[in-house]
Amino acid sequence: MNEISTKRPDILRGYGSAERPVTAELWAKDSQAKSPAMLEGGNYEPAHQHVDYARYYSPEYARLEREKLFSKTWQFACREEDIPNIGDRVPVEIGPLSFFVIRSAPDAFKAFYNTCLHRGTKLCNKPAGGDEIRCPFHAWEWSVDGRLQRIPSHWDFTAVNPRNGSLPEVHLGRWGGFIFINADETPLPLEEALSVIPAHFAAFQPERRYTKARFRKLLDANWKISQEAFQESYHVVGTHPEGLPFNGDSQAQYDIYRTPHGHIGRQIVPSAVPSMHAPASATNFEAAMASAMLAKAWHYPEFPLPELDPGQDLRAQLGDWMRAAYADAYQRDAGQPDSTMLDSTLYFMFPNFAVWLSELIPFVYHFTPHPTDPNKSYFEARLLMPYAEGTPRPPSSPCIEIGLHETIMEKAPAFGFLALIFDQDMGNMPLIQAGVQAANPKRHHSQLGTYQEMIIQHWHETLDEYLAL
Numbered sequence: 150m151n152e153i154s155t156k157r158p159d160i161l162r163g164y165g166s167a168e169r170p171v172t173a174e175l176w177a178k179d180s181q182a183k184s185p186a187m188l189e190g191g192n193y194e195p196a197h198q199h200v201d202y203a204r205y206y207s208p209e210y211a212r213l214e215r216e217k218l219f220s221k222t223w224q225f226a227c228r229e230e231d232i233p234n235i236g237d238r239v240p241v242e243i244g245p246l247s248f249f250v251i252r253s254a255p256d257a258f259k260a261f262y263n264t265c266l267h268r269g270t271k272l273c274n275k276p277a278g279g280d281e282i283r284c285p286f287h288a289w290e291w292s293v294d295g296r297l298q299r300i301p302s303h304w305d306f307t308a309v310n311p312r313n314g315s316l317p318e319v320h321l322g323r324w325g326g327f328i329f330i331n332a333d334e335t336p337l338p339l340e341e342a343l344s345v346i347p348a349h350f351a352a353f354q355p356e357r358r359y360t361k362a363r364f365r366k367l368l369d370a371n372w373k374i375s376q377e378a379f380q381e382s383y384h385v386v387g388t389h390p391e392g393l394p395f396n397g398d399s400q401a402q403y404d405i406y407r408t409p410h411g412h413i414g415r416q417i418v419p420s421a422v423p424s425m426h427a428p429a430s431a432t433n434f435e436a437a438m439a440s441a442m443l444a445k446a447w448h449y450p451e452f453p454l455p456e457l458d459p460g461q462d463l464r465a466q467l468g469d470w471m472r473a474a475y476a477d478a479y480q481r482d483a484g485q486p487d488s489t490m491l492d493s494t495l496y497f498m499f500p501n502f503a504v505w506l507s508e509l510i511p512f513v514y515h516f517t518p519h520p521t522d523p524n525k526s527y528f529e530a531r532l533l534m535p536y537a538e539g540t541p542r543p544p545s546s547p548c549i550e551i552g553l554h555e556t557i558m559e560k561a562p563a564f565g566f567l568a569l570i571f572d573q574d575m576g577n578m579p580l581i582q583a584g585v586q587a588a589n590p591k592r593h594h595s596q597l598g599t600y601q602e603m604i605i606q607h608w609h610e611t612l613d614e615y616l617a618l
């Protein structure tokens with residue numbers, strides 16, 4: 150990594166005890182060897198603890214984001230399994246920006262501006278397939294790789310020909326079955342934006358997974374408010390207190406990996422250990438059993454619960470049990486350490502994409518602005534599951550659209566008990582959005598935690614750089 154190393158000498162990195170250790174101590178005892186890349190912590194700690202609330206609702210700030218952020222950074226577009234056949238395509242909406250991605254050959258993809266060259270009609274409005282790209286208005290037609298094929302009454306458009314009539318493309322990059330696009334004319338390489346992610350996810354093999362469930366929820370909150378609700382686990386004590394007996398929120402670890410053009414935030418919340426906020430009566434044994442029951446209920450219903458020996462390392466036993474359940478379900482070796490089997494580890498890639506390095510909660514998130522209203526946004530989540538060895542990749546689950554006043558539990562029950570947790574998070578969104586707009590003009594900023602809200606700090610620091618504020 151190209152180092153911009155700034156670690157602060159003055160901060161406490163989590164709060165644990167001998168019985169309820171912080172993440173670094175749990176990971177050091179992990180029974181399975183981890184890659185050195187994964188053990189490597191972050192290289193940067195910001196000091197940016199006040200965020201002006203105006204950037205969560207100002208139309209001017211949203212305009213700057215559109216011009217200098219969303220059209221200049223790598224944006225998650227779709228998974229390869231969303232468009233399995235040549236000609237399959239999906240729209241990619243990033244606020245007011247609209248593109249579409251199409252499979253143009255068995256292993257090739259292209260991304261285009263979603264605008265007809267005739268009078269501007271949107272070319273791809275929903276997932277679709279077909280042998281050509283045809284505008285619904287006057288039927289101008291392009292091949293699946295964007296070359297002009299046909300203009301009805303071509304005699305009336307002599308200025309347009311196959312040489313100048315191709316659809317304008319945007320850059321496209323791929324990693325692990327994910328497709329990203331970038332509308333900048335000369336973008337930085339995707340590899341720089343992904344930074345440590347490919348190395349840290351090597352054993353997780355995202356390329357051998359598929360989208361088992363998926364939703365996109367409309368929210369009464371700015372996209373940054375929504376994303377920030379996932380960039381810290383400090384809110385567990387207030388919002389999800391039922392998780393305290395088996396999730397070490399205060400023992401969580403936060404890392405920032407910063408290179409000249411890479412900004413990754415990592416959050417690791419250890420499972421199978423009670424939070425320091427949990428009552429003294431909460432035991433590590435109960436925490437381990439809760440994690441096992443959760444894994445069984447959601448991923449391994451056929452597999453018997455483990456018989457844990459309270460005298461031995463509980464996390465190591467749980468890791469072994471989960472690897473056995475995984476091997477039974479998918480006919481292959483998980484090949485991953487206890488931490489990946491148990492903990493809630495997620496990586497954020499600047500500005501608005503997140504992927505979990507977690508077999509328990511293998512999610513992918515994408516936070517996108519609303520086309521016209523900075524007080525609204527979309528939260529998209531996918532469940533990225535492995536599939537059995539020797540079987541073809543299952544088709545991608547279609548996206549369930551969830552309205553402002555609908556719950557994730559009622560519309561996307563495939564997310565199991567996590568749907569309830571999402572709904573708890575979603576309940577906070579309109580309150581945050583309303584509260585920041587009602588703040589005293591003389592105290593118009595947040596006060597972020599030095600350590601636990603470090604990723605949020607770094608995101609705003611980086612936003613300032615992109616928007617040149």
Ligand code: FES
Nearest residue numbers: 265267268284287
């Ligand atoms: S607007 Fe597309 S063919 Fe007329």
Ligand SMILES: [Fe+2]
Nearest residue numbers: 378388389574
């Ligand atoms: Fe939450």
